[in-house]
Amino acid sequence: MAAVITGDAADTRRDWRDRGSQRTEMMTPLLSVDALTLQYQTQDHIITATWRVSFEVFQGDRFILLGPSGCGKSSLLKAVGGFLRPVEGGIKLSDQPVRQPGPDRMMVFQEFDQLLGWKTVKANVAYPMKVSRRFPPEEIDERAAQSLAKVNLTKFADAYPHMLSGGMKQRVAIARALAMEPAILLMDEPFAALDALTRRAMQEEVLELWAETGTTMLFVTHSIEEALIVGSRILVLSPHPGQVRAEVDANDCSPSNIGSSPFQAMHRRIENMLFSRHLERAP
Numbered sequence: 593m594a595a596v597i598t599g600d601a602a603d604t605r606r607d608w609r610d611r612g613s614q615r616t617e618m619m620t621p622l623l624s625v626d627a628l629t630l631q632y633q634t635q636d637h638i639i640t641a642t643w644r645v646s647f648e649v650f651q652g653d654r655f656i657l658l659g660p661s662g663c664g665k666s667s668l669l670k671a672v673g674g675f676l677r678p679v680e681g682g683i684k685l686s687d688q689p690v691r692q693p694g695p696d697r698m699m700v701f702q703e704f705d706q707l708l709g710w711k712t713v714k715a716n717v718a719y720p721m722k723v724s725r726r727f728p729p730e731e732i733d734e735r736a737a738q739s740l741a742k743v744n745l746t747k748f749a750d751a752y753p754h755m756l757s758g759g760m761k762q763r764v765a766i767a768r769a770l771a772m773e774p775a776i777l778l779m780d781e782p783f784a785a786l787d788a789l790t791r792r793a794m795q796e797e798v799l800e801l802w803a804e805t806g807t808t809m810l811f812v813t814h815s816i817e818e819a820l821i822v823g824s825r826i827l828v829l830s831p832h833p834g835q836v837r838a839e840v841d842a843n844d845c846s847p848s849n850i851g852s853s854p855f856q857a858m859h860r861r862i863e864n865m866l867f868s869r870h871l872e873r874a875p
Contacts, residue, residue: 663832
């Protein structure tokens with residue numbers, strides 16, 4: 593697993609960061625979420641998960657949805673994925689309304705059992721490509737191999753999921769998603785179930801993959817530190833029902849400066865936002 597971003601990858605990451613900092617209002621967002629209200633119907637109640645949440649994600653962003661448990665982060669991700677229909681507001685991807693799931697949005701979950709246990713690692717990566725018919729059949733094996741190489745799992749192509757560690761399973765899930773060449777990669781707390789050391793290694797590996805591919809990411813977490821490490825922009829959400837507190841530029845934060853004063857100051861600023869109660873509440 594890569595633990596340090598150096599050389600060409602680091603240069604590429606800086607290039608994407610610089611391009612992000614030069615973004616202007618004239619650019620068209622890849623993803624637009626407009627005044628989104630999401631609700632669940634239980635046996636006795638209607639639960640409002642989010643209330644009028646709006647944000648935009650641009651090409652190459654590492655956009656973080658950050659907030660406490662129950663604020664609707666995962667619900668927003670499911671809505672972007674096309675699995676949850678809003679009761680108010682709308683979602684557009686590449687200026688097209690999102691109404692159902694599609695191969696242009698691939699999701700990585702936190703659960704280790706998201707892989708098909710009876711298929712090899714390579715077959716797991718190839719499976720969505722075969723089912724979706726997004727690529728010619730003769731290209732699928734090579735695409736799967738290339739995707740596994742990006743996450744340093746070539747030697748495990750013929751292994752089965754039960755033979756892998758938790759971190760390795762998540763790398764397979766990421767390889768499977770990247771192989772589909774989605775417009776946006778949706779990641780729902782993908783490292784939450786990992787131990788601290790593996791989690792840090794995976795955060796840095798995701799940054800290296802992003803530096804190599806420039807894949808747009810929408811990443812859910814309830815960890816302020818993880819948001820600052822992984823994200824380029826952070827949407828801070830209030831407790832249930834989730835509303836927008838603020839959007840934070842995190843381009844200057846990275847694994848290499850966690851102990852620095854600017855990093856810690858940003859951490860405290862976001863922490864204060866999360867615990868502040870001065871916000872209009874949903875009816």
